Amino acid sequence: MHAATAQQLDHAAVRAAAERIAGGVRPVTVAPAAEAGVWYALEYLQHTGSFKARGARNFLAAHHEAGALPAAGVTIASGGNAGLACAWASRALAVPATVFLPARAPRVKVERLRGYGADVRLVGDRYADALAACEEFAAESGALSSHAYDHPLIAAGAGTLLEEIRAALPGLDTVVVAVEPENCRALNAALAAGRVVDVAVESVAADSLGATRVSADALAAAQQENVTSVLVSDTEITAARRALWEEHRIVVEAGAATALAALRGAAQPLGDRVAVILCGANTDPRDLAEGAEQSRTAAV
Structure with a gap:
């Protein structure tokens, strides 16, 4: 096993990723x-528009250091943001990237992926369909298989975000973070079952939060006393997204508004010093304007 893949997910791994x-x-x-x-952590300003850039950079840099990048390049299945991060990080190393997405992935994400030089392949209706095709491609081509979230190097890279927030806000x-839509509740369902389970996905935020299952590492991390799983409705997500625009002129995708939706719907204060992560900038501003217009028409 290459040193790049023989990794543990712990605080030392996060420090190494940083x-x-x-x-x-x-x-x-x-x-x-x-x-x-309340403070906003503006991670939608990150390269490629999301925290996924951190994990992708760490994953590919570690494999590059270990001499473990094959000529066939890297491949990943994604709802969009992880694929963008992988393609961006691959381009920096001049490594080919083949990205599998569900056929209904937002056009803005598909176009950005092609702009990064990725070979984009649209498969099926769900992330799980794209993942199966990606795994088959990796086996046949010899490409290095990355993952949207279920890899210690990817997760450690993502963990650097929390380290920076803690340093900025003593x-x-x-x-x-990681608030889920009511109908995309992979983590919530796993916590309820005490094990990783498959769930159905259907939400305005499904393109970025539509995984049918969480990783075992994510479940283990969430099974701590200081972690609370929260679900929000699509109506609450849409309202939070619109509020970010109307109050701050921030345009983010629906998945990025779930954390704020949870804060807005909280029955009691979450503490004296709270950080809300806003992550996910890959959206078409026109759908925000259309949603606002529909709301005004309904009100009349």
């Missing part, structure tokens, strides 16, 4: 929200 990707990703910007004690009480 050193490996330093200078290659943008440090997170934090900004105060309108609510007292005394932080709560971080709101």
Whole structure:
């Protein structure tokens, strides 16, 4: 097994990832929200528009250091953002990237992927369909198989975001992240079952939060006393996304608004110092305007 793949997911791995990707990703910007004690972590400003750039950079850099990048390049299945991050990181190393997406992936993500030089293949209706095709391609071509989330190097890279938020906001009480739509509840269902389970997915945020199952590592991390699983409705997600635009002129995809939706719907304060992660900039602003117009028409 290559050193690049023989990894454990722990705090030491996150620190190693931070050193490996330093200078290659943008440090997170934090900004105060309108609510007292609430800060926004503006990770939608990251390269490729999401935190996924951190994991992709760490994954490919580690394999590059180990001499484990095959001539066939790298392949990944994604709802869009992980594929964008993989293609971006691959381009920096002049490595071919083949990205599998569900056929209904947002056009803006498909176009950006092709702009990064990726070979884009649209398969099936769900992330799981794209993943199966990606695994078959990797076996046949010899391409290095990456993953949207279920790999220690990918997860360690993602973990660097929390380290930066904690450094920027001393005394932080709560971080709101990984909130799920009611009908894309892979983590919530796994916590309820006590094991990884498959779930159906159907939500306005399904393109980025539509995994049918979580990783065992994610479940283990969430099975701690200081972690709470929260679900939000599509109506709440849409309202939070629109509020970000109307109050701050921030345009993000639906998946990026789930954390704010959870904060807006919380029955009680989440602490004196709270960070809400806003992550996911790969969207078409026109659908936000259309949604707002539909709401105004309905109100009349």
